[in-house]
Amino acid sequence: MKKDEYIGILTSGGDASGMNAAIRAVTRTAIFNGFKVKGIYRGYEGLIAGESRELTTEDVSSIIQRGGTILKTARSEAFTTPEGRREAYDTMRKEKIGALVVIGGDGSLTGARIFAEEYPVTCIGLPGTIDNDLYGTDFTIGYDTALNTIVECVDKIRDTATSHDRIFFVEVMGRDAGFLAQNSAIASGAEAAIIPEDRTDADQLETFIGRGFRKTKNSSIVIVTESPGNKNGGAMHYADRVKREYPGYDVRVSILGHLQRGGAPSANDRILASRLGEAAIQALMEDQHNIMVGIHNNEIVYVPFDQAIKNDKPIDKNLIRVLNELSI
Ligand code: F6P
Numbered sequence: 001m002k003k004d005e006y007i008g009i010l011t012s013g014g015d016a017s018g019m020n021a022a023i024r025a026v027t028r029t030a031i032f033n034g035f036k037v038k039g040i041y042r043g044y045e046g047l048i049a050g051e052s053r054e055l056t057t058e059d060v061s062s063i064i065q066r067g068g069t070i071l072k073t074a075r076s077e078a079f080t081t082p083e084g085r086r087e088a089y090d091t092m093r094k095e096k097i098g099a100l101v102v103i104g105g106d107g108s109l110t111g112a113r114i115f116a117e118e119y120p121v122t123c124i125g126l127p128g129t130i131d132n133d134l135y136g137t138d139f140t141i142g143y144d145t146a147l148n149t150i151v152e153c154v155d156k157i158r159d160t161a162t163s164h165d166r167i168f169f170v171e172v173m174g175r176d177a178g179f180l181a182q183n184s185a186i187a188s189g190a191e192a193a194i195i196p197e198d199r200t201d202a203d204q205l206e207t208f209i210g211r212g213f214r215k216t217k218n219s220s221i222v223i224v225t226e227s228p229g230n231k232n233g234g235a236m237h238y239a240d241r242v243k244r245e246y247p248g249y250d251v252r253v254s255i256l257g258h259l260q261r262g263g264a265p266s267a268n269d270r271i272l273a274s275r276l277g278e279a280a281i282q283a284l285m286e287d288q289h290n291i292m293v294g295i296h297n298n299e300i301v302y303v304p305f306d307q308a309i310k311n312d313k314p315i316d317k318n319l320i321r322v323l324n325e326l327s328i
Contacts, residue, residue, distance in 0.1 A: 001122065001284050005098030006036045008052065011069040012043030012076070012108035015261055016128045016142020018269035019069040019103055024060040025277025026101050026126075031057055033281060038097055042072045043104070044079035044111055047088045052095060064270055067145070067263045073104075079111050082118075089119045098122070101280050103141070105129030106309050109292055113305035116290040124280045125292035125305060126273075130261055133177035135313040136303030137294025141276065144268040146173070146260045147184055153256055154188035154221060161219035164250065167242065171235035171255040174225045176311070180260075181225040182319050190221040191327045194238065197315045226255075275300065 001007070007030050011019045023039070030037045039059070041051040063070055078084035092100070099122040102112045112123040127134040130146035150172050161168045170190075174180045178195025185193035227234030239253045265273070272295060279293045279300045292308040294301050 001035070001099050001287075003034055003036075005096050006038040006054070007099050007101060007281070007284065008038050008040050008047070008092065008095075008097035009055070009071070009101045010040040010043050010047060010103070011071045011073045011128065012102060012104035012111070013073060014075075014105060014129060015067075015069050015073050016105075016130050016140070017067040017145035017261070017263055017265035018141035018273040019071075019073075019128050020060075020063040020066050021265060021270045021273035022103050022126055022128065022141055022277040023055075023069065023071060024064055025274045026280055027055045027060045028057055029278045029281040033285065035281070038095065039071050040097075043074040043108070044076035044084070044088060045074045046072075047091060047100075048076070048078055048084055050091045050095060052097075064274075065264050067261075067265060069103075075107065076111070079115075085115050085118060088115065089121065092121065099124065099284055101126065101284075103128040105131060105140070106133060106311065109134070109305055110309050113290065113309065116305070122284065122289050123305075124283050124288065124290075125308065126276050126280055127292060127294055127308070130180065131174050131177050132179040133175065133311070133313055134292065134294070134303075134308050135310045136292065136296065136301065136308050138296050139268075139272055141269055141273045142261075142265070143179065144272070145263060145266045147180060147187070148266050149260050149263055150180060150184040150223075150256060151187045153254075153259075154184060154190060154223070157254055158188070158219065158221060161221060161252075165218045166250045166252050167220045167222070169222050169224055169235035169239045169242075169251070169253050171224050171226055171253070173256070173260050177313065178225045178315055181223045182315060182323065185221075185223040186319065186323050186326070188221070188223075189327075190223050190323075192220075192222045193320075193323055194222060194224045195315065196225055198320055
């Protein structure tokens with residue numbers, strides 16, 4: 001990485017709280033170490049179109065506490081095509097961008113991996129997604145904030161569920177991953193979680209009915225990972241089944257939706273994003289190529305892109321046991 005070139009930074013895919021903290025950390029660490037930074041707008045879309053501008057330390061002032069991303073984000077169709085990536089490479093050369101820091105999830109890092117295979121570009125990825133589904137990092141930026149938001153919502157739902165003696169199916173995001181559902185269920189004292197990773201042949205609803213809906217409990221909350229990520233079906237599917245098969249129960253559904261993605265980042269997300277953003281520049285200075293910077297056992301780790309996007313980050317089976325045992 002030459003010092004007369006810029007380090008480009010972009011956010012891509014679904015926004016996640018803490019992305020701004022990461023932008024700030026990357027920008028300030030780069031400037032601290034004598035590099036220049038360009039912020040690229042709207043993810044890979046802006047990389048293709050050349051929508052970028054130099055970032056100063058002041059440009060990233062007072063953003064650590066803000067949700068969303070000041071650089072905006074997009075899911076770029078064009079970047080999935082060879083023509084789009086060619087244009088992106090041409091723009092990088094024209095704009096003197098020598099390396100790219102990509103903050104995003106699975107799809108965004110997949111794009112970075114392909115791009116870095118096709119062209120002589122250095123890409124460093126930062127895990128930014130509420131789904132926590134990137135392999136090799138214990139946590140992704142945005143996950144903790146979303147988890148806390150869900151727990152706050154479920155606490156509120158519990159009040160009304162208890163008052164009416166109702167069963168609630170609460171649908172949360174996560175795409176193909178059940179981290180948000182499983183851990184929010186534990187943290188909110190929910191009776192069960194239905195997650196994609198625990199798809200057994202046994203009928204989960206039967207198990208739940210047997211375990212959770214007992215007379216001494218006057219409300220029940222089941223957290224369900226969204227469908228179609230959850231091949232078991234989403235919250236509506238379960239609510240319909242209970243209404244059909246157990247007509248005595250008063251059932252409601254609450255789909256939390258995009259409110260899970262917004263809001264001020266938690267302290268943990270701010271610290272994670274700051275550490276990972278700083279480490280991204282350290283990685284560039286160490287001449288690392290095409291890796292995601294993650295965190296494992298509280299240590300910074302470098303994870304090759306193809307590992308990070310393997311898509312089979314396991315959920316700790318102990319968490320499933322903990323929820324089962326504590327929800328009796
Ligand atoms: O990947 C983050 C995420 O919020 C998923 O949990 C969800 O399935 C998806 O993005 C929603 O995407 P969009 O905002 O494009 O509808």
